[in-house]
Amino acid sequence: MDKTRDSLAAAVADIRDGMTVMIGGFGGAGSPIELIHALIDHGARDLTVINNNAGTGHAGLAALIEQGRVRKMICSFPRSANAEVFNAAYLAGQIELELVPQGTLAERIRAGGAGIPAFYTPTGYGTDLAKGKPQHDFDGRMYVLERWLKADIALIKAEEADQHGNLTYRMAARNFAPLMAMAAAHTIVQASRIVPLGAINPEHVITPGIFVNAVVAVPNPAQEEVLTREQVVYP
Amino acid sequence: MDKTRDSLAAAVADIRDGMTVMIGGFGGAGSPIELIHALIDHGARDLTVINNNAGTGHAGLAALIEQGRVRKMICSFPRSANAEVFNAAYLAGQIELELVPQGTLAERIRAGGAGIPAFYTPTGYGTDLAKGKPQHDFDGRMYVLERWLKADIALIKAEEADQHGNLTYRMAARNFAPLMAMAAAHTIVQASRIVPLGAINPEHVITPGIFVNAVVAVPNPAQEEVLTREQVVYP
Amino acid sequence: MSTLDTVKLTSAQIAWRAAQDIEDGAYVNLGIGFPEMVARFQVAGRRAIYHTENGLLDFGQAPAAGQEDWDLINAGKRAVTLNPGASFFHHADSFAMVRGGHLDVAILGAYQVAQSGDLANWSTGPGGVPAVGGAMDLVHGAKRVAVITEHTTKKGEPKLVEHCTLPLTGVACVTRVYTSLAVIDIDAGRFVLREKLAALSLDDLQSLTGAPLHIDTPLQDLNVPEL
Amino acid sequence: MSTLDTVKLTSAQIAWRAAQDIEDGAYVNLGIGFPEMVARFQVAGRRAIYHTENGLLDFGQAPAAGQEDWDLINAGKRAVTLNPGASFFHHADSFAMVRGGHLDVAILGAYQVAQSGDLANWSTGPGGVPAVGGAMDLVHGAKRVAVITEHTTKKGEPKLVEHCTLPLTGVACVTRVYTSLAVIDIDAGRFVLREKLAALSLDDLQSLTGAPLHIDTPLQDLNVPEL
Numbered sequence: 001m002d003k004t005r006d007s008l009a010a011a012v013a014d015i016r017d018g019m020t021v022m023i024g025g026f027g028g029a030g031s032p033i034e035l036i037h038a039l040i041d042h043g044a045r046d047l048t049v050i051n052n053n054a055g056t057g058h059a060g061l062a063a064l065i066e067q068g069r070v071r072k073m074i075c076s077f078p079r080s081a082n083a084e085v086f087n088a089a090y091l092a093g094q095i096e097l098e099l100v101p102q103g104t105l106a107e108r109i110r111a112g113g114a115g116i117p118a119f120y121t122p123t124g125y126g127t128d129l130a131k132g133k134p135q136h137d138f139d140g141r142m143y144v145l146e147r148w149l150k151a152d153i154a155l156i157k158a159e160e161a162d163q164h165g166n167l168t169y170r171m172a173a174r175n176f177a178p179l180m181a182m183a184a185a186h187t188i189v190q191a192s193r194i195v196p197l198g199a200i201n202p203e204h205v206i207t208p209g210i211f212v213n214a215v216v217a218v219p220n221p222a223q224e225e226v227l228t229r230e231q232v233v234y235p
Numbered sequence: 236m237d238k239t240r241d242s243l244a245a246a247v248a249d250i251r252d253g254m255t256v257m258i259g260g261f262g263g264a265g266s267p268i269e270l271i272h273a274l275i276d277h278g279a280r281d282l283t284v285i286n287n288n289a290g291t292g293h294a295g296l297a298a299l300i301e302q303g304r305v306r307k308m309i310c311s312f313p314r315s316a317n318a319e320v321f322n323a324a325y326l327a328g329q330i331e332l333e334l335v336p337q338g339t340l341a342e343r344i345r346a347g348g349a350g351i352p353a354f355y356t357p358t359g360y361g362t363d364l365a366k367g368k369p370q371h372d373f374d375g376r377m378y379v380l381e382r383w384l385k386a387d388i389a390l391i392k393a394e395e396a397d398q399h400g401n402l403t404y405r406m407a408a409r410n411f412a413p414l415m416a417m418a419a420a421h422t423i424v425q426a427s428r429i430v431p432l433g434a435i436n437p438e439h440v441i442t443p444g445i446f447v448n449a450v451v452a453v454p455n456p457a458q459e460e461v462l463t464r465e466q467v468v469y470p
Numbered sequence: 471m472s473t474l475d476t477v478k479l480t481s482a483q484i485a486w487r488a489a490q491d492i493e494d495g496a497y498v499n500l501g502i503g504f505p506e507m508v509a510r511f512q513v514a515g516r517r518a519i520y521h522t523e524n525g526l527l528d529f530g531q532a533p534a535a536g537q538e539d540w541d542l543i544n545a546g547k548r549a550v551t552l553n554p555g556a557s558f559f560h561h562a563d564s565f566a567m568v569r570g571g572h573l574d575v576a577i578l579g580a581y582q583v584a585q586s587g588d589l590a591n592w593s594t595g596p597g598g599v600p601a602v603g604g605a606m607d608l609v610h611g612a613k614r615v616a617v618i619t620e621h622t623t624k625k626g627e628p629k630l631v632e633h634c635t636l637p638l639t640g641v642a643c644v645t646r647v648y649t650s651l652a653v654i655d656i657d658a659g660r661f662v663l664r665e666k667l668a669a670l671s672l673d674d675l676q677s678l679t680g681a682p683l684h685i686d687t688p689l690q691d692l693n694v695p696e697l
Numbered sequence: 698m699s700t701l702d703t704v705k706l707t708s709a710q711i712a713w714r715a716a717q718d719i720e721d722g723a724y725v726n727l728g729i730g731f732p733e734m735v736a737r738f739q740v741a742g743r744r745a746i747y748h749t750e751n752g753l754l755d756f757g758q759a760p761a762a763g764q765e766d767w768d769l770i771n772a773g774k775r776a777v778t779l780n781p782g783a784s785f786f787h788h789a790d791s792f793a794m795v796r797g798g799h800l801d802v803a804i805l806g807a808y809q810v811a812q813s814g815d816l817a818n819w820s821t822g823p824g825g826v827p828a829v830g831g832a833m834d835l836v837h838g839a840k841r842v843a844v845i846t847e848h849t850t851k852k853g854e855p856k857l858v859e860h861c862t863l864p865l866t867g868v869a870c871v872t873r874v875y876t877s878l879a880v881i882d883i884d885a886g887r888f889v890l891r892e893k894l895a896a897l898s899l900d901d902l903q904s905l906t907g908a909p910l911h912i913d914t915p916l917q918d919l920n921v922p923e924l
Contacts, residue, residue, distance in 0.1 A: 001494055001495040001519075026752075026770075026772075026788070027767075027774040028770075028774070029751070029767060029768045029769075029770055052788075076828070076829055077828045078827075078828055079826040080774065081774070086826070087826050091826065097826075099827050099829055100829075101833035102750055102792070102829070102830050102831040103788075103791075103795055103796055103831060103833075103838075104833075104834065106788035107349070107789055109789070110566075110789040111354075114565070114566035114570045115357065115566070115568075115569030115570040116355060116356060116569070117373040117376075118354070118371070118373060118378075119346075119351050119353070119354040119355070120352050120354070122350065122837040123796065123833050123834045123837055124833050125837075125868060126815075126865055126867065126868035127833060127864065127865045127867065127868075128820075128864050129829065136353070138352040138353060141352075143352055143353075147373075162555055163555075164519070164528070164555040166557055168438065169785075170768050171437075171438070171753075171766070171768045172749075172751050172752055172753050172768055173768045174785055174787050175787065176788045177787070179787055182566060182572070198554025198555060202552060202557045203403065203404075203406075203441075203558055204438070204439050205558070206438075208527050208559060208563075209527070209557070210519070210521070210527060210573075211567075223768070225767035225774070236721055236722040236746075261524040261545075262524075262540075262547040263543075264524070264543055265541070287561075311602055311604070312602065312603040313599055313600075313601055314600070315547065315601075318599075322599050325599050332599075332600070334600050334601070334602055335602075336602050336604070336605075336606035336607055337523055337561075337565070337603050337604040337607060338523075338565030338606075338607030338611075339606075340561075341560075341561035341562045341564070342562055342565060344562075348793055348797050348799075349789075349792070349793035349796055350793070350795075350797040350798060350838070351796070356569065357569065357610040358569060358606050358607045358610055359606050360610075360640075361588075361638055361640065361641035362639065362640065363593075364602065364606065397782060398782075399746070399755070399782040401782060401784055404558075405541050406539070406542045406558060407524050407525055407526050407543055409558055409559070410524050412560070414560055414561060414562050417793060417797060417799070433781025433782060435784075437779060437783040438785055440786075443754050443784040443794075444746070444782065444784070445754060445794055446794075446799065458540050458541070460547070461540060
């Protein structure tokens with residue numbers, strides 16, 4: 001019943017080629033840099049990656065793309081500042097892109113975690129991003145049917161974790177992480193601090209351990225925004 | 236921008252006959268007894284009430300029903316121990332009942348708050364409670380289409396509140412309250428403690444103030460389970 | 471069958487048997503009433519984490535009488551306590567755990583279980599006040615949905631049947647049934663007998679069961695301690 | 698129209714004008730880029746609460762240079778600070794606030810706005826790397842969706858049009874447009890002029906607008922301070 005792992009390498013050991021991997025984070029906040037680098041070292045390829053963005057600079061998710069490991073990105077906003085790696089790969093036809101409105105992306109992931117195979121949303125109705133999707137009138141307004149998103153793996157950056165995988169986050173680094181932890185078959189967490197069972201107030205747990213499979217301590221995690229500004233290149 | 240109200244009577248003053256009222260709580264935990272009693276005193280009738288249960292004893296929700304104010308209950312489990320008031324009203328044909336599986340009830344309320352007019356769920360498929368509802372096959376499994384639930388009013392019991400309506404709850408008294416606060420046009424909160432703005436850690440806010448319209452202090456709130464055991468009758 | 475009452479398992483023994491199949495680290499929901507008894511028999515050295523629909527994970531046993539805090543209850547409205555590692559969450563998150571398939575095991579009571587895995591456990595039909603609670607969600611939630619039940623009704627009628635005649639809770643959802651006489655899996659629309667009381671012949675068991683019992687693997691004795 | 702550049706509002710002035718319509722206590726989402734400027738001009742004595750898609754309510758101004766915490770950013774990935782009363786939440790809750798109609802106002806930029814209220818602000822068409830972010834959600838979320846924009850493109854083409862020719866962000870969603878020349882409401886599929894710069898004739902304004910301007914109420918001057 002102890003979900004802690006001794007190393008990043010051990011935590012990502014079961015990721016296989018062709019898997020779908022959700023990666024927490026919005027911009028640099030919440031991006032699990034050390035887990036992504038462990039995944040690069042591990043070598044899995046042909047991955048489908050779900051993240052709000054598509055990485056910046058040359059570390060973290062951008063490095064995973066630069067190493068040619070990502071077949072397809074599902075995201076809402078790949079065209080960030082300093083997203084040259086994704087941009088180049090996309091324009092060269094080396095990576096597939098499924099563009100999803102941000103709120104629909106969040107809700108599809110939540111639906112995946114909550115056992116809701118499909119839901120109607122007003123978002124995207126009448127736009128190119130709703131083309132080919134079923135539409136329905138409810139109470140005189142039109143909605144688009146969206147499907148759940150699930151993943152084989154979620155890589156998550158947390159602030160505190162206990163050995164059962166109960167998690168807290170740090171400020172706006174929370175973003176997609178609680179949803180992805182729900183929607184992945186196997187959720188791997190890097191936590192700045194591993195605390196004793198019971199040390200997290202039950203009222204303050206954001207992700208209950210039921211959604212978490214493996215936890216590894218990364219005491220002073222890198223931050224994507226800082227790495228990008230410092231022009232860090234991985235590996 | 237100060238959402239605090241001076242009295243329970245002021246907090247419930249705008250509730251009108253015929254409204255739909257969501258009332259937080261699961262069993263006795265989280266039932267906003269003082270707000271319900273203020274609603275009884277206020278006099279609104281012909282209400283549709285959404286709650287997991289249908290009250291126990293002769294105080295709180297049971298008293299509201301006993302006073303003949305509730306036209307219809309939407310709930311998952313009216314037949315609790317000590318639910319004689321609802322049982323009698325129902326068997327006498329004096330109150331309408333829409334029975335909803337508990338998880339579907341929670342999800343329909345969340346959908347109402349999240350702008351999702353309808354969603355598919357496996358729950359209830361093939362049962363009497365899905366009769367007449369659209370069904371759909373996703374990936375070889377059958378699901379039932381369920382509609383959102385919204386309300387005019389939510390009555391919520393919180394532990395801490397600040398003047399912007401940021402809320403925390405007490406243990407399992409949380410249950411439906413955060414969802415109902417989202418799904419009602421006007422959310423009225425009784426809080427055991429009103430604390431200064433900024434006193435609730437932003438990481439620990441459970442219901443952000445955007446979902447709250449009015450807050451009234453009720454320092455030592457009654458608990459339905461205790462009232463029922465003590466055979467308290469209201470009014 | 472006059473000896474049935476003397477050989478059949480007590481409720482506690484049925485609960486004990488079900489508890490043996492709960493793995494270390496499992497996330498478990500026990501239905502209201504009889505299934506709650508399973509928690510008493512957690513196997514030594516294993517740590518299961520109990521989920522309750524009303525927004526609480528990892529609750530512990532009941533507090534001493536007089537020590538109840540009625541804001542700390544389970545779905546059966548009984549007072550509980552917290553284990554280290556407990557967490558609170560709202561109802562939508564609680565049923566996301568259920569419907570999203572995050573529970574390892576749900577153990578429920580039953581009026582009837584059909585050989586298809588259909589379960590009827592929420593209504594005995596028209597009349598009275600209906601109530602459903604979380605049962606219809608739970609049967610579509612857990613990775614493994616098990617039932618604990620007397621093998622027959624008080625009148626001696628089979629509870630394991632070809633087709634449920636009572637209103638369904640869920641379709642094709644139950645995978646194992648622990649009864650007062652046997653342990654039976656549901657596989658491909660058939661009741662597959664895994665264990666039965668040694669004191670009971672296969673013919674006797676079949677006569678108390680409303681649909682054919684199949685045997686795929688060497689049949690085990692259902693051995694349960696005195697409790 | 699050579700004088701247009703001398704009379705038209707600056708970006709700051711457009712933002713100022715939009716800020717005048719934000720009520721005390723309003724929950725507001727400002728789109729990435731130009732709309733973020735509106736927060737600078739909050740009317741004295743009013744307290745708006747700013748929402749950002751990445752899970753933060755009631756953030757404050759940017760920290761001093763060197764004081765940034767990059768885990769505390771807004772949707773534009775700029776470092777922000779917290780006001781007393783702030784809260785964090787995950788992305789599904791954040792877009793529940795949006796989609797569920799809990800925001801009072803969303804103020805967005807635009808490539809084109811049609812008289813129907815259709816908005817195009819996410820894509821200039823095929824080519825390059827597409828990106829949508831939260832724009833398509835925001836246009837269906839807030840009780841009031843406003844646009845701030847130059848009245849024409851840099852080439853002098855109308856941005857207020859009969860029908861959008863660029864890919865849509867949303868259908869019939871915009872209700873008010875604050876431009877460098879005027880304040881225009883969208884009502885029943887028409888542009889309804891509310892305020893215009895006094896230095897500009899109605900004919901000149903119409904010639905810079907791609908669909909008819911209607912006048913329902915006494916026309917006001919668009920008065921904005923030097924900023």
